[in-house]
Amino acid sequence: MTLPSVETFERAGLEAWPGITVQWDGNWVRRASGGYTKRANSAQCFDPADDADVDLRIISASSWLIVNGAKPVFRITPLSAPALNQALDQAGWVEIDKSHLYAMELGAHEPDAEGRSLSLLDPEFLAAQQKLQGHDDAMLVRMRALLAVMAVPACGIVVHRDGEAAAAGLMAISNGIVIAGNVITDPTRRRQGLGTAMMRTGLAWARDKGATIAALNVQADNPAGKALYQSLGYSHQYDYSYRIPGAPK
Template identity: 70%
Template sequence: MTLPSVEAFERAGLRAWPGIEVEWDGAWVRRAANGYTKRANSLQCFDPADSAEAGTRLAQAVAWFDQCGLPAVVRTTPLESPALTAALDAANWQITDRSHLYAMPLRAHRADPGGHILSLSDPVFIAAQQNLQHYDPARTRKLQALLASMAVPACGVVVAREGTIVATGLMAIADGIVVTGNVVTDPARRRQGLGAAMMQTGLAWAFDNGATIAALNVQADNTAGKALYASLGYTHQYDYSYRIPGEPN
């Protein structure tokens, strides 16, 4: 099976991990979600040809983020306009969080016996995310607000051992692509196959709900995560990163 294009993956990601506030400027999109993750709180370009007045539009985006009470962030993918890249370079914006998109054709998976599919608002799922991510109440509320904005089929996934939740993540299906996010395992119980058990459980749900492609984002320095996803059949598709304002030249 031929995997989708970069644009197809990015547009699916836009729907699967939405902003609460969204504004389009041509093929550039600004998203804000109370500061929960860079992906949902960033400027992104979806067409390399959309290059007009890049410096002015970047400044307008910075002002928009300021009005939202957020730091300015740009998500840089292979779709970014060279003119936007040049404007970022000229203003000395720094590259951070180098990452990859991994994907694979989706096949049937077997859910783990200790795995459970929950709604995104289920208190058990929220508590699992809060506890394993070590979120304070304010950050948990930001997560809940973003989850409430999701308008595609989605679920929370937890895996339990001896009555204790030891791994969690979420799955969201957009345009036939299941996008996985917020994957976390109890640090004291790593290397026990728990991340794989959570992924298998969520992918089984996604396959049963019509997804044909699986995708996820992983930081370039997350060696363990990349090994896990490769073991499940995911392969590297393309790189992306974020850019944040640096000291003026």
């Protein structure tokens, strides 16, 4: 099977991890979600040829993000217009969080005996995410608000050990592509196969729901995460990063 194009993956990601407030400007999209994750609080170009009035659109997108409670951030992918990158370079925007998109054809996976699939707003899933991610109550409120607007088939996964949440993540399906996110393991229980158990449980759920492709985002400086996903069959598809304004000179 040939895996989908960059645009197909990016549009699936747009649906699977939406913004609470969204505005399109041609083929540029702006998303704001109270500051929870850069992906849902950033601007992004979906067409390399959409490069008219780049400087003005950078200013407009930045102002829109600030007005909607987010910091100025651009998500840069292979779809970004070269003129956008050049303008950001000239304006002194810096690159952060170099990352990869990994994907694979979705085969059969065996769920963990102590894994559970829950609704995204289930108190058990939210409590597991808060505990394992180390979120304070304010951050949990932001996360919950974003999860509440997700309109695609999605679930939260929690794997237990000794009666406690030991690993968690979420799965969201768009156009047959299941995208994993918020993957986290109890730091005191690492190297016990819990991340693998959680992922397999979620991928089994997604296959049952009709997904045929699996994808996820992983930071370039996360060797443990990359090793985990490669062991499951994921492979590197393309790179992306974020740009933020540099410090004033």
